[in-house]
Amino acid sequence: MAEILSSPCSDGPVGTVWLVGAGPGDPDLLTLRAARLLGEAELIVHDGLVAAEILALASPYAEMISVAKARSRHSMPQEEINTLLVREALAGRDVVRLKGGDPFIFGRGGEEVEACRAAGVPVEVVPGISAAVGCAAEAGLPLTHRGLSSAVTFVAGQCKGLTDQNWAGLAGRDRTLVIYMGVATAADIAEKLMADGITP
Amino acid sequence: MAEILSSPCSDGPVGTVWLVGAGPGDPDLLTLRAARLLGEAELIVHDGLVAAEILALASPYAEMISVAKARSRHSMPQEEINTLLVREALAGRDVVRLKGGDPFIFGRGGEEVEACRAAGVPVEVVPGISAAVGCAAEAGLPLTHRGLSSAVTFVAGQCKGLTDQNWAGLAGRDRTLVIYMGVATAADIAEKLMADGITP
Numbered sequence: 001m002a003e004i005l006s007s008p009c010s011d012g013p014v015g016t017v018w019l020v021g022a023g024p025g026d027p028d029l030l031t032l033r034a035a036r037l038l039g040e041a042e043l044i045v046h047d048g049l050v051a052a053e054i055l056a057l058a059s060p061y062a063e064m065i066s067v068a069k070a071r072s073r074h075s076m077p078q079e080e081i082n083t084l085l086v087r088e089a090l091a092g093r094d095v096v097r098l099k100g101g102d103p104f105i106f107g108r109g110g111e112e113v114e115a116c117r118a119a120g121v122p123v124e125v126v127p128g129i130s131a132a133v134g135c136a137a138e139a140g141l142p143l144t145h146r147g148l149s150s151a152v153t154f155v156a157g158q159c160k161g162l163t164d165q166n167w168a169g170l171a172g173r174d175r176t177l178v179i180y181m182g183v184a185t186a187a188d189i190a191e192k193l194m195a196d197g198i199t200p
Numbered sequence: 201m202a203e204i205l206s207s208p209c210s211d212g213p214v215g216t217v218w219l220v221g222a223g224p225g226d227p228d229l230l231t232l233r234a235a236r237l238l239g240e241a242e243l244i245v246h247d248g249l250v251a252a253e254i255l256a257l258a259s260p261y262a263e264m265i266s267v268a269k270a271r272s273r274h275s276m277p278q279e280e281i282n283t284l285l286v287r288e289a290l291a292g293r294d295v296v297r298l299k300g301g302d303p304f305i306f307g308r309g310g311e312e313v314e315a316c317r318a319a320g321v322p323v324e325v326v327p328g329i330s331a332a333v334g335c336a337a338e339a340g341l342p343l344t345h346r347g348l349s350s351a352v353t354f355v356a357g358q359c360k361g362l363t364d365q366n367w368a369g370l371a372g373r374d375r376t377l378v379i380y381m382g383v384a385t386a387a388d389i390a391e392k393l394m395a396d397g398i399t400p
Contacts, residue, residue, distance in 0.1 A: 021337075028233040029327065031223070035232055102333050103342075105352065110342030127229065127329045127337035133302050137221075137327035142303075142310030144356070150365050152305065153353040156344070165350050169369030 015089040017116050019109045021102040021128015025051045029129050037126065041096035043088060048075065049100030078108055082115035089121040102130040106156050106180050130154070132178040149176045157182030157189055171198050215289040217316050219309045221302040221328015225251045229329050237326065241296035243288060248275065249300030278308055282315035289321040302330040306356045306380050330354070332378040349376045357382030357389055371398050 018037050023029040030038070038044070038057050046055060048068025058064065065084070067076040076084075088095050103109030103125055116123035132154055136143050143152040153170045158181035171177040171193055182189050194200060218237055223229040230238070238244070238257050246255060248268025258264065265284070267276040276284075288295050303309030303325055316323035332354055336343050343352040353370045358381035371377040371393055382389050394400060 023231070024327075026233075028236075029231045031229045031231055031329065032235055033226075033228040036228075102337075104333065104336045105343050108346065110345040113340055113342070123340070125337035125340060127224075127333045129231065129327045129329065130333065133304065133327045133330065136304045137302075137325035140313055140323070140325060142313070143305050144354075145310040146308065151353055151355045151367070151370060153351055153370070154344075155351045166374060167351070170351060170353070174366060 012092040014121055015092050015094040016122045016124060017085050017089050017095045017097055017112070018124050018126060019097045019099065019103040019112055020126040021107070021130075022046075022050045022054050022098050022100055023129040024101060024131050024134030025054070026134075027051070027053045027057060029134060030054065030057075031126065031128065033126050034128065037096050038098065041094070043093050044096045044098055045081070045084060045088075046098040047100050050098050054098075078111055082112055085112060086115055086119040086121055089116065090119065099128070100131070101134075102128040105130045105154060131180060143176050143178070148174070150174050152176040152178065154178050154180060156180045157185045162188050162192060167192060168196050171196065212292040214321055215292050215294040216322045216324060217285050217289050217295045217297055217312070218324050218326060219297050219299065219303040219312055220326040221307070221330075222246075222250045222254050222298050222300055223329040224301060224331050224334030225254070226334075227251070227253045227257060229334060230254065230257075231326065231328065233326050234328065237296050238298065241294070243293050244296045244298055245281070245284060245288075246298040247300055250298050254298075278311055282312055285312060286315055286319040286321055289316065290319065299328070300331070301334075302328040305330045305354060331380060343376050343378070348374070350374050352376040352378065354378050354380060356380045357385045362388050362392065367392060368396050371396065 020034045020037055022034065035057060039059055041058060041062050043063045044058055045065045045067060048066065055064065067081050085095055085097055097112060099107045099109065101107060109125060113123050144150060155167060155170065157179045162185055179189060220234045220237055222234065235257060239259055241258060241262050243263045244258055245265045245267060248266065255264065267281050285295055285297055297312060299307045299309065301307060309325060313323050344350060355367060355370065357379045362385055379389060
């Protein structure tokens with residue numbers, strides 16, 4: 001009975017879920033580990049944010065599941081993604097869960113890790129180049145710089161209600177503030193920062 | 201005359217300086233671009249922080265220059281590193297400047313970019329997995345997490361005098377604070393954070 005409970009979908013071994021950061025878009029910025037896992041994976045569950053050039057590195061035999069609905073631009077609810085990953089792993093399949101950027105910086109990777117752990121599914125995280133780091137390199141603009149900035153903060157302009165977030169003190173002298181997913185809410189962000197005393 | 205001024209050390213073409221992030225230490229976490237540049241480089245100028253396993257990926261014909269003095273644990277002054285990179289590029293050599301983590305997060309890459317630009321040397325930055333991102337993945341601990349943390353800040357415990365840095369408000373509710381190079385100054389850091397109202 002204990003055995004059935006711990007592995008409800010299969011009598012075989014449980015698969016591993018690999019949460020893999022795909023980086024900012026350029027396939028050349030995948031890590032060696034990410035590229036290898038992608039090339040060997042039988043099942044890839046990917047975000048809409050992952051570039052087509054990166055998905056093209058997958059084996060032609062891999063099953064690909066997108067958790068982004070292209071037309072509505074809404075993605076599968078996080079709860080359903082968690083359920084999908086756990087179900088496939090309990091059925092004995094290794095799953096590569098491919099996410100844009102890094103899984104642990106606005107990637108909701110923490111929630112997927114929790115779901116796997118709660119279900120007894122082994123989970124491994126492969127870090128990726130986060131968007132801010134990729135953009136900074138591309139633009140030649142450092143995130144920290146002696147005499148100018150000794151701290152860098154990443155916040156999200158969209159992940160969570162902007163008004164619910166407290167950004168007080170995150171921008172200003174000697175600090176770099178990077179805003180992810182901020183284009184749509186740029187006007188609100190500007191007001192938020194000015195209310196915090198930042199000069200436009 | 202203009203030609204001589206723009207290329208004082210050589211009549212040939214100027215080389216490119218590649219500022220390359222080597223990531224947190226595991227060679228498997230190099231980006232594909234970093235691994236390729238490393239394998240093809242004729243001249244590699246590297247920090248002491250870069251792991252031996254990564255340096256082993258260089259071509260056997262590459263000239264390797266370490267800018268860390270192992271015994272004293274002091275590195276070459278930044279000014280001298282800048283001069284070295286510029287001199288070699290003006291002499292027509294492509295230079296891979298290999299740095300631990302990411303060049304633009306406490307890597308002083310900004311200073312090297314400035315030196316190259318001032319000398320008319322083309323410079324390209326290849327981002328790397330920063331230590332905090334690598335550690336978080338390894339430990340399975342997200343840097344942002346819905347309902348727990350919507351901002352993540354990186355500061356340095358050693359790059360610059362701790363007392364000169366203002367960390368007010370960077371730690372606390374709904375925020376993750378990551379301290380780089382903080383082991384040696386851990387006691388001072390604890391006091392600094394408590395003075396800012398953080399409960400131990």
